[in-house]
Amino acid sequence: MTGEPAKIRTLLVDDEPLARRTLSLLLKDDPEITIIGECSNGFEAVKAIRRDRPDLLFLDIQMPEMNGFEVLEAAGPDLSSVIVFVTAYDQFAVKAFEAQALDYVLKPFDDERFEQAVKRAKSHIYQNRSADINRRLLEWLASQQMTSPPATEKALYLQRLSVKSGGRVHFLKVAEIEWIEASDQYVVLHVAGKQHLLRDSLNRLETQLDPDQFFRVHRSALVNLDFVRELELNENGDGTIVLSNRTSIKLSRSRREKFETALVRRS
Numbered sequence: 001m002t003g004e005p006a007k008i009r010t011l012l013v014d015d016e017p018l019a020r021r022t023l024s025l026l027l028k029d030d031p032e033i034t035i036i037g038e039c040s041n042g043f044e045a046v047k048a049i050r051r052d053r054p055d056l057l058f059l060d061i062q063m064p065e066m067n068g069f070e071v072l073e074a075a076g077p078d079l080s081s082v083i084v085f086v087t088a089y090d091q092f093a094v095k096a097f098e099a100q101a102l103d104y105v106l107k108p109f110d111d112e113r114f115e116q117a118v119k120r121a122k123s124h125i126y127q128n129r130s131a132d133i134n135r136r137l138l139e140w141l142a143s144q145q146m147t148s149p150p151a152t153e154k155a156l157y158l159q160r161l162s163v164k165s166g167g168r169v170h171f172l173k174v175a176e177i178e179w180i181e182a183s184d185q186y187v188v189l190h191v192a193g194k195q196h197l198l199r200d201s202l203n204r205l206e207t208q209l210d211p212d213q214f215f216r217v218h219r220s221a222l223v224n225l226d227f228v229r230e231l232e233l234n235e236n237g238d239g240t241i242v243l244s245n246r247t248s249i250k251l252s253r254s255r256r257e258k259f260e261t262a263l264v265r266r267s
Contacts, residue, residue, distance in 0.1 A: 007034040011054040013045040015063040042066025049075045057081040082121050157210040163196040178227045182220040215262050218252040225266040
């Protein structure tokens with residue numbers, strides 16, 4: 001065993017052959033990255049994402065028939081790739097970050113700008129891998145303590161969070177957090193009508209919270225099941241969770257059944 005980290009499996013999606021060629025040339029000599037495929041349209045991209053589960057996705061926005069945002073939507077809520085949009089159009093930047101993109105690179109770009117995006121992506125991916133290792137360790141520890149009282153298992157998860165704001169440090173009880181949403185490189189903690197900003201990723205924080213209490217309702221939000229008041233369903237089967245403070249949060253259709261099971265188990 002070499003002890004070296006696994007290479008970052010990367011997928012390139014752009015309808016322009018020259019653009020794909022450029023990305024490939026810039027990445028081919030990077031020892032930490034391996035290109036697992038290239039896609040020339042959104043339909044190919046969705047199939048490749050579902051089949052290969054890339055770590056990193058370089059994605060164009062303006063493509064015929066299916067644009068980059070539609071690719072992410074079609075790939076489903078379980079898409080775990082780090083997303084870097086590479087596009088010639090600057091008007092989609094806000095929407096890109098709302099879609100949880102890590103970076104937004106405008107064409108034409110120079111080598112320095114592209115290297116910056118790759119460096120950010122690597123850092124984010126390695127951080128998530130470390131969080132995944134911690135999660136699996138917690139699961140293993142929990143499996144070794146099945147005969148212990150429930151309180152012992154709960155002690156494995158975060159009970160408090162410290163948040164800096166206005167020159168002060170606030171210590172928040174995790175049980176009092178109503179829901180958590182992703183916001184670029186931060187997460188927003190919603191507690192008793194107030195919002196607290198914490199520099200962390202939603203994926204990493206989720207591994208440190210009790211999965212019996214906090215449920216991932218869609219790509220960008222975790223909900224404390226203790227604050228769920230009701231679930232509203234429309235005629236298409238889409239769901240909206242209503243919290244005790246009347247906050248409404250979208251529930252991914254694919255996660256509805258798991259959500260209802262988790263809610264019943266929590267009650």
